[in-house]
C-alpha cells in the first residue's frame with residue numbers, strides 16, 4: 001500500500017471514530033487512544049498479563065530517561081507485591097501522547113538488570129585494575145565534599161568539574177555548580193549538536209529549532225530524524241501524521257536510512273556538500289522571486305548589513321534585493337550537483353517542492369551533517385535560510401525557535417553567576433564555540449593547562465563516546481592530572497572502570513527530574529519521579545529518602561547534590577548552604593518534596609488551578625499525571641508588540657533596537673531567552689521597532705533575524721558572516737586516490753548509547769555495527785559480504801565486518817556509533833553483590849595494552865549466556881556486539897562552532913593476516929599531533945576579540961559566569977567569591 005493510501009485510511013478511520021460519537025482520549029494528548037486505562041481508575045486497574053492472568057496495578061507516571069525526548073511512561077505497579085511489572089505510554093503527556101519507542105518499555109530491563117550497580121563502590125587497586133570495594137554513601141560523600149571544600153577554600157574553583165552526558169533535566173545541576181561558585185559545567189554537546197546549534201543561534205539568538213511537523217506541507221530533514229532524531233518519538237509521530245495528511249518529506253542522507261525509505265525525495269549527497277544543495281534551493285527562491293518579500297523586509301537585518309558591508313550604496317530594501325540576487329547567483333543547480341554528486345534535475349525538483357511550501361515548511365538538522373563536517377554549522381544556517389526566505393518562522397507548519405515551545409519554571413533558590421572562567425572548558429582559541437570544548441580536555445590536561453581535583457562524569461562515558469578515547473584513558477589513570485574521578489552512573493561503562501568512586505544513580509523510574517522540550521507548538525512540563533516512592537506515598541506511607549524504595553542503595557541525583565552541597569558547607573560560611581535550606585523550616589535541609597512543591601505551586605501558570613479543579617494540590621497532580629500542558633498555539637512571539645509596562649525610559653539604537661529600564665517580566669517565558677547585551681547606559685533589550693511598532697523580535701544583537709552576522713564579521717570570520725558554503729575536511733579534493741569517507745554519526749533506533757547496555761530487549765534487537773559498503777567498492781577492494789575489513793584512520797585502525805549494500809553512496813562507508821561496548825579482562829568483579837564489572841549482555845571482554853602511546857585492543861570473546869537472577873540471560877543467542885570505532889578517531893574541533901567534526905578520511909582494505917574481528921589500534925601521540933594541527937585553524941580571542949572580552953556576551957553559554965569574568969586576562973580569571 002502506498003503512503004497516500006495509508007494516509008487516506010488513517011483519516012477515514014478517524015472520521016469513522018468521530019462519526020460513531022466516540023470521544024478522543026480526554027487528556028492532553030488529544031488523540032484517539034481507546035486502549036488507555038481511564039485516569040480515574042489508575043489507582044486500581046485490572047489488566048491481563050502476557051499469560052492472560054488478571055493482575056491489579058497502580059499506574060504511576062514518570063518520564064523515560066533513554067533519550068532526550070523525556071516521553072511519558074506509566075509504571076504498572078503490582079498492588080500485591082509493590083513491584084513494577086511493565087511500563088507503557090502516558091496519555092496525559094502532551095509531547096509523547098501515550099506513545100513510546102522500543103526504548104521506553106525497556107526501562108523495565110534497566111530496573112531489573114542483574115548487572116546493574118547497586119551500591120557505592122570505591123577503587124581498591126590501581127585505576128583500571130578492576131578491583132572495587134563497597135563503601136557507604138557517608139564515606140563517599142565526606143571524601144568528595146572535603147576535597148571540594150578545600151579546593152574552594154584554596155581558590156582552586158577551576159579544579160572542580162562536572163561532565164554530563166544525558167542531562168535529562170532543566171538546570172538543576174547547573175544551579176548546583178553556580179551555588180558552589182565554580183565554572184565547572186562540562187557537557188557532551190560538542191560531540192553531538194553544537195554544529196547545528198551554532199547555525200541556528202547565529203540566525204535567531206536561540207540555538208534549537210522546533211519544527212511544527214504536524215502542520216507542515218513540506219518537511220525537509222537533513223538527518224535520519226524520523227527513526228532516531230532529537231525528540232525522536234514525539235517528532236516521528238507528528239511527521240507520520242503529516243505524511244498521512246499528504247505532506248511531502250525530503251531527506252538528505254548519504255545512507256538509505258529508515259527515514260530515507262519513507263521520503264518522497266531522498267538525496268544522498270557526498271558528505272559535507274549538504275549546504276551547497278541548500279544554497280542552490282535558496283538561490284532558486286531568490287532568482288525566481290518566490291520568497292516572502294514582506295517577511296524579509298521586516299525581519300532580516302538587511303539594513304545593518306548594507307550599512308556595514310555596502311556603506312556607499314543606497315540603503316533601500318530594493319537595493320538589498322539586488323545584492324541578494326547577485327550574492328546567491330553562483331549557487332546554481334549545476335554547482336550543487338558538482339559538489340554533491342546529486343543530479344541537478346533532482347535538486348531542481350526538490351527546490352520546486354520547497355518553493356511551493358510557503359510558510360508551511362518544517363525543517364530540521366541535528367547532528368548528522370552539522371556534526372560531521374568542518375563548517376557543518378553552515379548546513380543548519382543554510383537550512384534555516386530557506387525558512388527565513390519563505391517566512392516559515394514560527395508559523396503553522398513552519399519552524400519555531402525552540403525557546404518558545406518549552407517552559408523552564410523558576411526554582412526555589414537561584415544562585416548567581418559564578419565569578420570565574422574555566423579555560424579547560426572555554427579555551428581562548430574558541431571564542432565562538434557554542435558549548436564546552438569537552439572532547440579536548442585530555443589534550444589540555446596533557447599540555448599542562450590545568451588539573452582536576454574532583455571530576456564527576458555523570459551519565460557520561462567519554463572513553464567510549466568521545467573520539468580519541470585512549471587519550472582519555474591516559475589522563476584518567478594519571479592521578480597528577482585527575483585527583484579524584486567520581487562516576488555517577490546507573491550502569492557500568494568504559495569510563496567508570498577508571499574511576500575512584502562509582503556511585504549508582506537511578507534510572508527513569510527511580511529519580512526526580514523536571515523537563516520541558518520543544519516537540520510541537522506548545523509548552524509543557526514533564527515530571528520524572530521515583531514511581532515506587534509515589535506509589536507508597538499514595539498508600540499512606542512516608543518516604544523521606546528515595547533510597548528507601550530504590551533497589552540496593554541506588555540514589556537519585558537531586559537528593560545526592562543537596563546532601564553533598566550541605567556537607568561542602570556545613571556551617572554556611574562559604575555561602576553555599578543557603579541554597580539548600582528549606583523555606584518552610586528555616587535552617588533545615590531542603591527536601592525534594594519541598595523543592596518540587598514550591599515550583600508547582602508558584603511557577604507553573606495554570607497548574608494550581610487545574611489541580612484544584614480535581615481537588616488536588618499541584619504536587620499531587622503532577623505525581624498522579626506526570627505532565628501538564630501550560631499553553632498551546634504559542635505562535636509568532638517575535639510579532640508581539642511589547643506592552644507599555646515593559647517600556648520605561650527607552651533608548652533606541654541604530655536599526656531599531658530598543659532598550660528599556662523597566663524590570664524584566666517575572667515570567668521567564670514572557671520574552672525570548674538569552675537576551676543579548678544591554679546598552680552602554682545599563683538598559684536591557686526590550687524589542688525592535690518594526691514599521692513604527694516596538695515588537696519582541698529575536699534575542700539577537702539586532703533584534704532581527706541575522707542574515708549577516710556582525711559577531712562573525714567582528715570576531716575574525718568576516719568571510720563567513722553570511723549563510724554560505726564551507727568545503728568539508730572530507731571534500732573529494734581532500735581525499736587521496738585510495739581514500740574514502742567514513743560516516744560514523746548515525747544511531748540505531750533501538751539503542752541508547754551506554755545505557756542500552758542494561759536493556760536486554762534492546763540488545764537482542766540490535767547488537768552489531770557492520771560497515772556499510774557499496775557493491776562497487778566491495779568489488780574494487782576485493783571484499784565479500786560479511787568479510788573482515790580493516791578501516792585505517794589517521795591514528796590507527798579497527799577491524800569490522802562488511803555489509804555490502806546499495807544503500808550507501810559509492811566512495812563512502814558508514815558504521816553506527818552505537819555498538820562496540822567492551823569490558824576489561826582481568827580480575828573484574830563489581831564488588832559485593834555484583835557479578836561482573838560490565839554489562840554482560842552487550843560488552844565484549846577485551847585485553848587492552850599500551851606501549852608508549854601505541855595502544856592495542858584485542859577481544860577475548862563476545863557475549864555468552866550466563867547464569868543470573870534473570871533466566872533470560874541464559875537465553876542470550878548472540879555473540880557479536882560490534883566494534884568500537886571511536887577509539888581510532890582523532891579530535892577535529894571546528895574552529896568556529898567548536899563541534900567535533902566526526903567524519904573521517906579512511907582507507908578501507910581486506911583485513912590483514914593476523915587481524916581479528918574487533919581489533920583496535922590507536923596511537924595517542926599521533927592523536928595529539930592531529931589536535932595540534934586542527935588547533936592551528938583557530939582564530940582566538942586574544943588576536944580577534946573586538947572588545948577585549950573572551951566571548952561575545954550575547955552568545956548562549958550553559959552556566960554563564962558574571963560579566964567581569966568575560967574580560968581577557970593574561971592568567972585564568974579567578975575573582976573573589978561573591979559575598
Ligand code: SF4
Pocket residue numbers: 064065066067068069070071096099100101102103104105231232233234
Ligand atoms: S523516544 Fe523512546 S527513548 Fe526517547 S524518551 Fe521517548 S520512549 Fe524514551
